[in-house]
Amino acid sequence: MIGKQSIIFYHDIIDCIIAALEARDRNTADHSRRVSDMCEQVCRLMQLSQDETEKIHMAAHVHDIGKIGIADSVLMKPGPLSEDEWKLVMEHPEIGANILSRSRGLSEIAHIVLCHHERWDGVGYPNKIKQEDIPLGARIIAICDSIDAMMSERAYRRSLTSEQCQNEIVNNSGIIYDPAIVSVVTGNWESVVGYIHF
Ligand SMILES: [Fe+2]
């Protein structure tokens, strides 16, 4: 997707988009930074190429950018969401992919963002695709996204301990998550999760 010369240019565009998210929704921006740090570490452990790692790192930074299109009353609600409110939140992968796909050079990143809530067993959203049909970057983000959600304190619930979180990931290996990536993450738990400040 991104030629070597233009990678810095695209990285700059991503930085602008992140700044827009920071201005609108600090929590999602902080969450995205932690997820992208974890994803980068997973990419290194999987020995992915520098280009692939860079692409997944950028996609992780903007994976929830579609939340920019969701009303504050839903996005900032300090308690559990109603069914209708969930339906609105579940539009964020498509909103995000639409925003990013305005740039042809970001089309692969847009596709990763579109697929970050798909599940290994094919019952995720928005398109119910499964296994290797889900782009690798989206499969990596799905795990790191869940780790951050579980390890972060919310107004209406306590965070899980590191051990509880790890069990949750293992229990959903081959169900929600790609089992190959789960074994990389759980086999290197401290190096993926240990240094992140939730
Ligand atoms: Fe998301």
Ligand SMILES: [Fe+2]
């Ligand atoms: Fe997320």
